[in-house]
Amino acid sequence: METSAAPAITLGTSAGFTPRLLTVGDREDRAAYHATGGYQPLAGTDQLLDEVEASGLLGRGGAGFPFAVKARTVRDNGRAAGGAAVVANGEEGEPASIKDRWLLRHRPHLIVDGLRLAALMVAADRTYAYVSDAESAHSVEAALAELGPDVFGGISVEVRMVESGYVAGEETAAVRALNGGPAKPTDKPPRPFQEGVGGLPTLVSNVETLAALPFVQRNGAAEFRSLGTSASPGSFLLTVTGASRPPGLYEVPHGLPFTDLLALHGVSTDSVRGVLMGGYFAGLLDRTVLDITLDHETLRDLGSGLGNGAVTVITDDCPLAVAASVLAYFDRENAGQCGSCFNGTAAMAAVAGALRDGVATVEDVARLRRWSVVLRGRGACATLDAATNIAATLLAHFPDLVQAHLDNACATCQSGAFTAERPYQVEAL
Numbered sequence: 001m002e003t004s005a006a007p008a009i010t011l012g013t014s015a016g017f018t019p020r021l022l023t024v025g026d027r028e029d030r031a032a033y034h035a036t037g038g039y040q041p042l043a044g045t046d047q048l049l050d051e052v053e054a055s056g057l058l059g060r061g062g063a064g065f066p067f068a069v070k071a072r073t074v075r076d077n078g079r080a081a082g083g084a085a086v087v088a089n090g091e092e093g094e095p096a097s098i099k100d101r102w103l104l105r106h107r108p109h110l111i112v113d114g115l116r117l118a119a120l121m122v123a124a125d126r127t128y129a130y131v132s133d134a135e136s137a138h139s140v141e142a143a144l145a146e147l148g149p150d151v152f153g154g155i156s157v158e159v160r161m162v163e164s165g166y167v168a169g170e171e172t173a174a175v176r177a178l179n180g181g182p183a184k185p186t187d188k189p190p191r192p193f194q195e196g197v198g199g200l201p202t203l204v205s206n207v208e209t210l211a212a213l214p215f216v217q218r219n220g221a222a223e224f225r226s227l228g229t230s231a232s233p234g235s236f237l238l239t240v241t242g243a244s245r246p247p248g249l250y251e252v253p254h255g256l257p258f259t260d261l262l263a264l265h266g267v268s269t270d271s272v273r274g275v276l277m278g279g280y281f282a283g284l285l286d287r288t289v290l291d292i293t294l295d296h297e298t299l300r301d302l303g304s305g306l307g308n309g310a311v312t313v314i315t316d317d318c319p320l321a322v323a324a325s326v327l328a329y330f331d332r333e334n335a336g337q338c339g340s341c342f343n344g345t346a347a348m349a350a351v352a353g354a355l356r357d358g359v360a361t362v363e364d365v366a367r368l369r370r371w372s373v374v375l376r377g378r379g380a381c382a383t384l385d386a387a388t389n390i391a392a393t394l395l396a397h398f399p400d401l402v403q404a405h406l407d408n409a410c411a412t413c414q415s416g417a418f419t420a421e422r423p424y425q426v427e428a429l
Contacts, residue, residue, distance in 0.1 A: 010248040010265070011249050012250050012251075014261075017253060020215050020235055021103065021237060023106065028107050028108070033113070037218050038109055042217070045121050045123070048121055049075075051221050055216045055220075055221035055233060055234070057234065058232065060208035060209045061205070061208070061308055062281065071121050074122045074203040081201055083200045085124050085196060086118045087192075087197065089130050089206050090103075090129060091169035092132070094308055095166075095279075096279050096426060098247065099310075103208060103237075104131060107211065111129070112129075114210030115127050115157070115210055116151065117210075117213040117214065118203060118213060125154075129158070129160070130174050160177070162183045165333065171204040173185045175197055175204065178197045179197060179198070185380045187380050188380070208236070231296060232254035234253070240265050241312045241426060242275075242276075242312040245266060257293050258293065261311070267315070272290065274314045275289050277305065277307065278306055279308050281308075281386040283304060283393030284393040285393070317418040319401060320356060320401050321417045321419070323394040324352035326423055327349040329422060329423065330348075330390075334383050340375060341380075347367075348368060348375075348388075349387075352391070352394070355402065355405045356417055359408075372392035
C-alpha cells in the first residue's frame with residue numbers, strides 16, 4: 001500500500017510557552033511584523049554576535065552546528081578577502097519536511113530580518129534567498145518590496161529559484177547554483193566559509209536558523225535559553241508525518257519527551273513500531289524512541305539525530321519496507337557524481353527491496369551490513385551517509401523483522417507492502 005500525506009496540516013505548540021516562530025493566520029506583512037518589534041536598529045554587530053554566541057543557537061538545517069562559530073569564521077575570512085556573502089537556505093529538499101516552506105510563505109519578514117542581521121554581523125555586501133518553492137519565492141519578493149531602501153543599508157538582496165532536489169539544499173550545491181552551475185554538491189575543500197558565492201567567504205544558513213536571530217536581538221541570550229536544554233537551547237520546528245494522520249508542524253522546546261510529541265499529534269504509544277528520525281537522514285529507531293527526549297545530545301548518544309526536524313512515526317507500515325522505499329529514493333535522487341554513492345545506493349536499495357519482497361538471502365544481508373559501514377563518508381555530500389544510516393539502523397534495531405523477511409514471514413508486507421517513491425512526502429500547507 002502506498003502511504004501519502006493527507007491534504008491538511010496541523011499547526012501546534014507544546015504546552016507552557018509562547019511560540020517564537022509559529023503564528024496562526026495568513027501571511028504576515030511588514031506592518032504586522034513591525035508591530036512585534038521587527039527590524040530593530042542594530043546597536044553593534046560585535047555585540048549581537050557575542051549575544052548570539054551566548055545563546056547557543058544551533059543550525060536548524062540538519063547538522064546542528066553552532067551558528068556563531070560559522071558567522072565569526074565568515075566575518076574573519078571576509079575581512080581578509082574584502083567581502084562576504086550570506087545565503088538564506090530555504091531549499092527544502094527533504095520530502096518529509098515542511099517547516100522551511102511554512103516560514104517562507106507565512107513569515108517572510110522574520111526570515112528577511114534574520115538575513116539582515118546575519119549580513120550585518122559578518123559584514124556581507126550581498127545576500128541571497130535560495131529557494132525551490134515558487135510560492136515561497138513570491139512571498140519573500142513581496143516582503144522585500146514592502147521594505148524601504150534603508151533597511152538593508154545598501155546590502156544587495158536577491159531571490160534565487162532552483163529546481164527542488166534532495167541534494168540541492170546542501171551548502172556547496174547552493175553555492176554552485178548561485179555561481180551559475182547545477183545545484184549539485186562539490187568536493188570539499190574549499191567550503192563555503194572559505195570560498196563561496198562569487199569566490200567570497202559565504203555564510204549558508206537555514207532559514208529557520210536565521211529566523212531565530214531577531215528573537216535573540218530583541219530578548220537576549222538568557223531569554224533564548226529559557227527554553228530547551230543547556231546543550232540544545234531554544235525551541236525548534238518539527239514536521240511530524242506517518243501514523244495514518246495528517247502531517248503536523250509543531251514548535252516545541254528542545255528536551256521535549258517524545259511521548260509528549262505523540263500526545264500532541266494524537267498518536268497512541270501502543271501503536272508505534274518505530275520512527276524515521278531527522279527526515280530520511282538519521283535512520284530508524286525502534287520503540288526505544290518512547291524513552292527519549294528530543295534534543296541533539298540525547299539523539300547523538302543513540303547514534304541518531306534531529307536532522308532538519310522531520311519525524312515520521314511508523315505505526316501500520318512495516319519499518320523494513322519503509323527503509324526499502326527510502327533507499328530506493330536515494331538511488332533515484334543522488335547527484336550521480338560520485339561512483340561510491342551512485343553504485344552504493346543502488347546496491348543497498350536492491351538488497352532492501354529484495355528483503356521487503358521476501359527473496360533476499362543471508363549473504364545479501366551480510367553485504368548490506370558491510371556496505372553500511374565501508375561506504376560511510378565516501379560521497380561528496382551526505383546522501384551516501386544518509387543511505388548507510390538507513391541500512392545500519394534497520395539492521396541494528398530491527399533484527400527480528402529482518403529475519404522475518406528472510407523467512408518470507410512478514411504478515412504486514414504479505415498483506416500489501418509499503419511502497420512510495422517519496423515516503424511520507426508533505427505537499428500541502
